[in-house]
Structures are given as structure tokens and as C-alpha cells.
């Protein structure tokens with residue numbers, strides 16, 4: 001059974017694109033408090049576009065996005081982050097020329113109280129001890145997996161209640177993929193709700209409780225993660241894994 005916790009994010013009839021290219025053709029999706037929900041689909045299906053629309057990086061052309069009851073369409077990305085929803089983009093975007101610590105501190109720029117910033121930095125260091133060890137090193141010199149941890153750590157500096165993760169396992173060695181998934185699970189246990197975009201469908205469906213499958217800008221399927229994972233024809237037809 002799907003969680004009966006309150007709904008924190010609702011997409012209704014969401015349409016978005018790039019100039020004349022329409023990438024999303026009316027997406028309906030729901031995330032409830034405390035869930036890990038995964039959004040799956042092949043290359044070009046519209047996963048990143050969906051996350052960008054939610055976090056205010058692109059402006060939808062139709063539909064509605066409600067976060068904790070408030071309409072997000074028309075709000076600035078920085079205001080959305082302040083409301084408690086943070087997007088960790090595809091490709092990590094660690095800033096070259098800034099130390100690991102400065103990259104993390106940049107994530108906390110929206111937080112006025114220095115004591116809260118300090119507490120969140122400690123929390124990030126406790127989740128990712130390697131970041132504390134390397135705090136004075138240039139962030140761009142970290143390995144791919146460490147940069148992924150830095151990107152998640154930076155997002156945590158905002159104190160999100162909902163975290164949008166775009167392919168956190170991309171480009172990582174299998175061992176680091178498992179480590180990243182373990183950390184996502186741990187974060188979820190601390191009360192952070194997660195919308196996880198992944199190409200690694202089998203792993204994502206193990207971690208998530210509910211899943212949606214996107215195909216060329218439309219939701220083709222949705223259901224409990226265990227049910228989606230158990231149906232081999234679904235996994236093969238839509239997810240190629």
C-alpha cells in the first residue's frame with residue numbers, strides 16, 4: 001500500500017519544453033511526506049526537464065506544481081529552495097577554485113542564522129567524513145563519487161524537507177553507486193522526502209516505495225516500486241535494464 005502520509009508535492013497536467021520543443025506533455029505525479037519516489041525512463045524521456053520545472057529552473061507552459069499546498073509556478077528558483085525544496089542537478093556542478101568547505105558554505109547562503117549553518121555543516125561532515133578530511137582542498141579535485149557527496153552535502157546546507165536528485169549514480173563505479181544509494185536511504189530515514197531520477201531502474205526501485213515511468217514526456221506507468229520491479233516485462237520494455 002502507498003503511504004497515507006500527507007502529500008507534499010503534486011504535479012498536475014505539467015507541460016514544459018525548450019522554445020518550440022515540447023518535452024513534457026501533461027505530467028501528473030505525487031510525492032508524500034517521508035517517501036522515496038523514483039522517476040524512471042530512458043534517455044530523453046523528460047526526467048531532468050520535470051525536475052527543472054519543479055525547482056523553477058525552467059518555466060512550465062501549463063499545469064500546476066504544488067509544494068506543501070503552495071503553487072510554485074511563477075516563483076524564483078532561489079525562493080523555492082528557501083521554501084525547503086532543493087534540487088541536486090545532473091552532473092553535480094562542483095565549483096572549481098572553491099574549497100570543499102566553501103562549496104558547502106555556498107549551499108548555506110540562504111540560511112541567516114550562523115549557528116544553524118554550523119550545525120548543518122557538521123551534519124554534512126558526519127554523513128560524509130571524506131568531505132571533512134578534504135575540506136580545504138579544491139572541490140573540483142575530488143573524485144566523481146566524492147563530488148556527488150559534495151553536491152548532496154551542499155543541498156543539505158539548505159535544510160531541505162524535499163530533495164530532488166537527478167541521476168546521482170551517473171558515472172560512478174558500482175561500489176560507489178551502492179554507497180550513494182545507502183546515503184540516500186540514510187537521509188530519508190532522517191526525515192527528508194526524496195524524488196529520485198534514475199536510469200539504474202532496478203536499484204532505484206529497491207530504494208523507493210513508489211515509482212513513475214516516463215516515456216517521451218508522458219507518464220506511462222506508475223505503481224508501488226516492488227510491483228514495478230517484479231514485472232520483468234515492464235522493466236525490459238520501458239527501462240531497458
Ligand SMILES: Nc1ncnc2c1ncn2[C@@H]1O[C@H](COP(=O)(O)OP(=O)(O)OP(=O)(O)O)[C@@H](O)[C@H]1O
Nearest residue numbers: 018021023041042043044045046047048049050199
Ligand atoms: N536545453 C535544451 N534545449 C532543447 N531541448 C532540450 C534541452 N534539454 C533537453 N531537451 C530535450 O527535451 C527532451 C527531454 O530531455 P530531458 O533532459 O528532460 O531527458 P532525460 O529524461 O533527463 O534524459 P537523460 O536520461 O538523457 O538525462 C529531450 O528530447 C531533449 O532532447
Ligand SMILES: [Mg+2]
Nearest residue numbers: 047048049090
Ligand atoms: Mg536527465
